[in-house]
Amino acid sequence: MFQSIKKWILGLTPPQALALSYLGLSLIGTLLLKLPGASHQPVSWMQALFTAVSASTVTGLVVVDTGTYFTLFGHWILLILMQCGGLGLMTFGIIVIHLTRGQLALKHRAALRETFNHTGQGDVRRIMLWAIGFTAIMELLGTVFLALQWVPEMGWGKGLFYSFFHTLAAFNNAGFALAADSLTTYADNPLVNSVISLLFISGGIGFVVIADIIDNKRFRHFALHTKLMLVGTLVINLVAMTVILVLEYGNPATLAALPDWGAKLWTSWFQAVTPRSAGFNTLDTGALFPSTAFFIMGLMFIGGGSGSTAGGIKLSTFIVVLLATWAFLRGQERPVVFGRGIQLDIIRKSLAIIVISLLCVSTGIFLLTVTEGGNFLDVAFEAVSAAGTVGLSRGITADLSVAGQIIIIVLMLIGRVGPLTIAFTLAHTRGESIQYPAGQMNIG
Amino acid sequence: MFQSIKKWILGLTPPQALALSYLGLSLIGTLLLKLPGASHQPVSWMQALFTAVSASTVTGLVVVDTGTYFTLFGHWILLILMQCGGLGLMTFGIIVIHLTRGQLALKHRAALRETFNHTGQGDVRRIMLWAIGFTAIMELLGTVFLALQWVPEMGWGKGLFYSFFHTLAAFNNAGFALAADSLTTYADNPLVNSVISLLFISGGIGFVVIADIIDNKRFRHFALHTKLMLVGTLVINLVAMTVILVLEYGNPATLAALPDWGAKLWTSWFQAVTPRSAGFNTLDTGALFPSTAFFIMGLMFIGGGSGSTAGGIKLSTFIVVLLATWAFLRGQERPVVFGRGIQLDIIRKSLAIIVISLLCVSTGIFLLTVTEGGNFLDVAFEAVSAAGTVGLSRGITADLSVAGQIIIIVLMLIGRVGPLTIAFTLAHTRGESIQYPAGQMNIG
Numbered sequence: 001m002f003q004s005i006k007k008w009i010l011g012l013t014p015p016q017a018l019a020l021s022y023l024g025l026s027l028i029g030t031l032l033l034k035l036p037g038a039s040h041q042p043v044s045w046m047q048a049l050f051t052a053v054s055a056s057t058v059t060g061l062v063v064v065d066t067g068t069y070f071t072l073f074g075h076w077i078l079l080i081l082m083q084c085g086g087l088g089l090m091t092f093g094i095i096v097i098h099l100t101r102g103q104l105a106l107k108h109r110a111a112l113r114e115t116f117n118h119t120g121q122g123d124v125r126r127i128m129l130w131a132i133g134f135t136a137i138m139e140l141l142g143t144v145f146l147a148l149q150w151v152p153e154m155g156w157g158k159g160l161f162y163s164f165f166h167t168l169a170a171f172n173n174a175g176f177a178l179a180a181d182s183l184t185t186y187a188d189n190p191l192v193n194s195v196i197s198l199l200f201i202s203g204g205i206g207f208v209v210i211a212d213i214i215d216n217k218r219f220r221h222f223a224l225h226t227k228l229m230l231v232g233t234l235v236i237n238l239v240a241m242t243v244i245l246v247l248e249y250g251n252p253a254t255l256a257a258l259p260d261w262g263a264k265l266w267t268s269w270f271q272a273v274t275p276r277s278a279g280f281n282t283l284d285t286g287a288l289f290p291s292t293a294f295f296i297m298g299l300m301f302i303g304g305g306s307g308s309t310a311g312g313i314k315l316s317t318f319i320v321v322l323l324a325t326w327a328f329l330r331g332q333e334r335p336v337v338f339g340r341g342i343q344l345d346i347i348r349k350s351l352a353i354i355v356i357s358l359l360c361v362s363t364g365i366f367l368l369t370v371t372e373g374g375n376f377l378d379v380a381f382e383a384v385s386a387a388g389t390v391g392l393s394r395g396i397t398a399d400l401s402v403a404g405q406i407i408i409i410v411l412m413l414i415g416r417v418g419p420l421t422i423a424f425t426l427a428h429t430r431g432e433s434i435q436y437p438a439g440q441m442n443i444g
Numbered sequence: 445m446f447q448s449i450k451k452w453i454l455g456l457t458p459p460q461a462l463a464l465s466y467l468g469l470s471l472i473g474t475l476l477l478k479l480p481g482a483s484h485q486p487v488s489w490m491q492a493l494f495t496a497v498s499a500s501t502v503t504g505l506v507v508v509d510t511g512t513y514f515t516l517f518g519h520w521i522l523l524i525l526m527q528c529g530g531l532g533l534m535t536f537g538i539i540v541i542h543l544t545r546g547q548l549a550l551k552h553r554a555a556l557r558e559t560f561n562h563t564g565q566g567d568v569r570r571i572m573l574w575a576i577g578f579t580a581i582m583e584l585l586g587t588v589f590l591a592l593q594w595v596p597e598m599g600w601g602k603g604l605f606y607s608f609f610h611t612l613a614a615f616n617n618a619g620f621a622l623a624a625d626s627l628t629t630y631a632d633n634p635l636v637n638s639v640i641s642l643l644f645i646s647g648g649i650g651f652v653v654i655a656d657i658i659d660n661k662r663f664r665h666f667a668l669h670t671k672l673m674l675v676g677t678l679v680i681n682l683v684a685m686t687v688i689l690v691l692e693y694g695n696p697a698t699l700a701a702l703p704d705w706g707a708k709l710w711t712s713w714f715q716a717v718t719p720r721s722a723g724f725n726t727l728d729t730g731a732l733f734p735s736t737a738f739f740i741m742g743l744m745f746i747g748g749g750s751g752s753t754a755g756g757i758k759l760s761t762f763i764v765v766l767l768a769t770w771a772f773l774r775g776q777e778r779p780v781v782f783g784r785g786i787q788l789d790i791i792r793k794s795l796a797i798i799v800i801s802l803l804c805v806s807t808g809i810f811l812l813t814v815t816e817g818g819n820f821l822d823v824a825f826e827a828v829s830a831a832g833t834v835g836l837s838r839g840i841t842a843d844l845s846v847a848g849q850i851i852i853i854v855l856m857l858i859g860r861v862g863p864l865t866i867a868f869t870l871a872h873t874r875g876e877s878i879q880y881p882a883g884q885m886n887i888g
């Protein structure tokens with residue numbers, strides 16, 4: 001019995017294993033959150049399932065207030081779900097196999113290489129251990145720095161846990177906060193703003209990028225993927241910050257209500273970087289102008305880095321598609337950037353990711369408009385947020401019908417496992433031809 | 445002076461000539477509509493410009509009521525603008541060159557071949573003359589059949605003109621109607637429904653498809669492009685009709701208000717086929733459920749056939765992208781359909797069309813949300829309708845701000861000239877490397 005289950009598990013293709021492990025984690029989380037000690041007041045099965053999926057897929061959409069509904073035990077359950085879902089269940093699965101069997105099968109090495117977008121020939125085990133080490137260090141540092149704010153404010157016990165919880169949620173781009181208005185209280189606090197945004201940007205840019213930076217130190221020595229991610233992240237964040245600052249400057253419900261330029265700049269920065277795909281907020285997302293909300297929907301669709309805790313189609317996919325389009329217009333055979341060409345197969349994969357993601361998101365929006373009444377913009381925003389595992393909401397999550405909650409749950413799962421991975425599984429290909437949304441760039 | 449203008453015109457690349465000719469037609473139309481005899485009451489420059497661009501780009505969005513504002517002379521101006529804009533200004537330009545110089549330069553033959561999506565080696569002149577002949581026959585037949593309804597109703601003079609006007613607007617997918625509620629009065633009229641929808645489907649499927657059908661008669665002898673367009677049109681129309689019927693069945697403002705199944709079926713059919721991109725309506729578009737409106741936005745984005753009077757990214761582009769994605773998922777080198785492979789270059793071009801169209805439409809929606817207050821769905825619907833040269837509206841056109849009207853004008857022009865054509869012009873490529881949105885399929 002145990003042997004046959006083990007055999008069945010080892011026989012799964014990587015995308016099947018990935019999809020099943022997120023489903024499994026969500027179901028275990030649901031059971032744990034239903035335990036009497038997990039919540040102050042009873043939560044329904046639907047509320048528990050929604051919360052567990054949201055935490056496992058590191059989204060952060062909530063139907064009940066995280067801080068007041070769940071106990072300390074409940075919060076620890078969420079922390080474990082977020083950490084497992086963020087760093088990648090597959091990593092853990094492979095570590096377990098690694099530890100129990102002493103060595104990594106070649107096909108698992110290949111899968112792991114793709115999970116971490118590591119297209120070079122380096123040692124996969126090193127990258128994997130490295131990712132875990134980096135996570136531990138960042139989460140330790142994040143907790144310490146945030147404690148400087150929250151221990152004086154709340155005392156040692158609550159302050160430290162508060163710091164740890166938000167550090168972990170930030171690094172894993174999970175968006176869960178213990179206050180009902182997320183981090184709005186700290187909208188103009190430089191420490192909270194800088195530590196939290198540094199955590200989710202470093203967690204969301206991709207481990208291979210961080211490893212490349214630490215290994216090679218100089219920009220010109222970096223891999224193409226690393227260069228594009230660094231420049232792309234800088235450009236998109238600064239453009240987004242400027243756009244949001246300009247659009248919201250006259251909004252009496254957001255920037256115009258803030259007393260000074262420091263607060264206006266910090267909130268513009270935070271609202272610009274959180275959609276890709278941290279999910280915290282320091283302004284009322286529902287009070288943003290429709291233009292800003294639509295712009296943020298674009299950022300949520302793009303998302304973060306491949307092989308990271310972030311979601312979306314990934315910034316690298318977006319850049320490849322823009323470069324491929326530009327190259328086509330210029331009559332060039334293939335896009336060339338930073339002196340390197342981008343392989344045709346990467347372009348075909350990017351096209352597939354864009355098409356499948358658009359179909360998923362459009363279908364999600366369409367189904368939600370059928371099941372939910374209310375404002376179309378709010379509904380569309382919710383669907384894009386779920387599919388990008390972002391967690392921002394214009395305030396309709398708690399009011400969703402059961403059908404609407406199920407749609408959001410499915411979108412979160414698809415968003416975290418990756419629409420392309422799901423599509424591969426549905427197209428019945430063999431394990432060896434599977435390629436993840438990660439591994440966008442041809443290096444060398 | 446005349447010689448140098450002629451030299452300058454002959455030196456333009458085809459996309460430059462196309463863009464300039466639509467601009468020119470619109471400006472001439474504006475001046476004509478400002479003539480005192482064109483309207484019963486004075487129209488502003490902005491109203492004249494908007495109407496002229498809408499007619500020239502065969503869109504059909506209106507800021508003033510076509511039937512009551514303009515005189516018979518004004519209606520004739522609109523007819524000429526629609527016919528020029530629909531059949532393709534380029535065709536007329538090339539005919540003029542052909543007639544004045546006795547022969548067609550090779551590069552103009554190539555341009556014409558692409559305009560009509562005629563990738564084979566057949567005689568271009570034949571296709572061109574053929575398109576004009578087909579147009580004349582269809583418009584004659586359409587007028588005769590519609591006259592059966594409208595001459596008894598309105599008398600010979602008004603009835604004949606009414607029939608001619610709507611025939612021409614339908615075949616050119618121009619969407620202008622003489623009643624303020626479009627064809628809502630005839631929502632359950634089998635004659636009007638069938639003649640009008642047959643006209644805009646045959647005008648919008650692409651002349652090369654019609655020519656292929658008449659030349660080769662049997663399905664298995666048709667070119668790949670023809671097969672895909674025929675099957676694709678049938679499938680998308682039937683699916684859309686079913687979806688709209690199901691969604692709107694319970695809507696008291698649309699289908700539920702209709703007395704019998706005949707009316708429900710005709711209106712479902714009409715609302716399913718008009719978004720790609722005829723622009724007439726027989727139900728109040730603003731009263732459709734948000735889910736239906738969002739679904740119709742998808743249809744408007746897809747649009748009709750290449751080298752036709754329709755707009756959008758074109759059904760063939762949509763099919764190619766779906767096939768390429770499916771082939772990628774199946775691990776196939778390139779998509780194969782009806783026993784023929786689709787060339788890589790076609791896939792790259794489809795990717796470029798999708799990306800540029802999405803960027804145009806998104807930018808349009810974004811800018812409109814900045815300039816216009818009001819419902820986000822209505823604003824987004826308006827932008828997609830303009831960019832797809834569809835002409836359906838949820839009722840906000842007349843209330844648009846001046847900035848909003850300018851955005852819609854620019855979207856209509858981009859939509860008719862083709863986002864890819866504009867992008868080519870902006871990317872400063874030479875004439876010989878230009879490929880139009882037409883010419884999607886590799887035949888043979």
Ligand SMILES: [K+]
Nearest residue numbers: 059173279390
């Ligand atoms: K998130």
Ligand SMILES: [K+]
Nearest residue numbers: 503617723834
């Ligand atoms: K139209």
